[in-house]
Amino acid sequence: MKILALETSGDFCSVALWRDGVMDEREVSAGQRQSGMLLDMVHDLLHACGEKLDAMDGIAFGAGPGSFTGLRVACGVTQGLAMGIDKPVTGVGTLLALAEGAGAARVVCCVDARMSEVYHAAYEKSDGVWSTVQEPGVTAPNAVPLLPGEGWFGCGNGFAVYRDALCQRYSAQLSGINETLHARAREVAILAAPVFISGGGVRAEHAAPFYVRDKVALMTHER
Secondary structure (H helix, E strand, C coil): CEEEEEECCCCEEEEEEEECCEEEEEEEECCCCHHHHHHHHHHHHHHHCCCCHHHCCEEEEEEECCCHHHHHHHHHHHHHHHHHHCCCEEEEEHHHHHHHCCCCCEEEEEEECCCCCEEEEEEEEECCEEEEEEEEEEECHHHCCCCCCCCEEEECCHHHHCHHHHHHHHHHHEEEEECCCCCCHHHHHHHHHHHHHCCCCECHHHCCCCCCCCCCCCCHHHC
């Protein structure tokens, strides 16, 4: 099984190639340059690994939430590549990918959503399988949903931007924080593998970003 994964939901642009559990990846800090870098990174990775695009069994992408532009870049490139080789695609939640990279069993993810808000979600892993404790949402840092119990590991740049408000909200429930952790194609590939192995995925034209928030700008009276 060979899976290509793309992730551009934030400031980083990353691609990964998963081959029966063996991972190769590339990542750069791209800012707003993902659209001009992603395809070249895909081609460079495949060439370095001696692989052809049409050898892939599926293509996965970070579906969101995250930067509106970044989510459209990953989804659009995934659709274009998959249509050309007639292979299935699957979108992976970026907050779940963030949790997968945290290395903890109970993870609360908070990512800066701009407009004085955070994208947030909470997940718990048992026997290698993630369950959703709190669905992805967007809200003010001082109004994030309270967590059940203790021993939660906080991750995402929301803890860097709104550390005081989030730590006050979660109080003593946090066992640690990694404010520099971000969603990566590596984890997108890992989470997509069971989907493709089981014969899942959708046709490329059905791929869509998961925005969570359906507006990107405040009206004058809302500022």
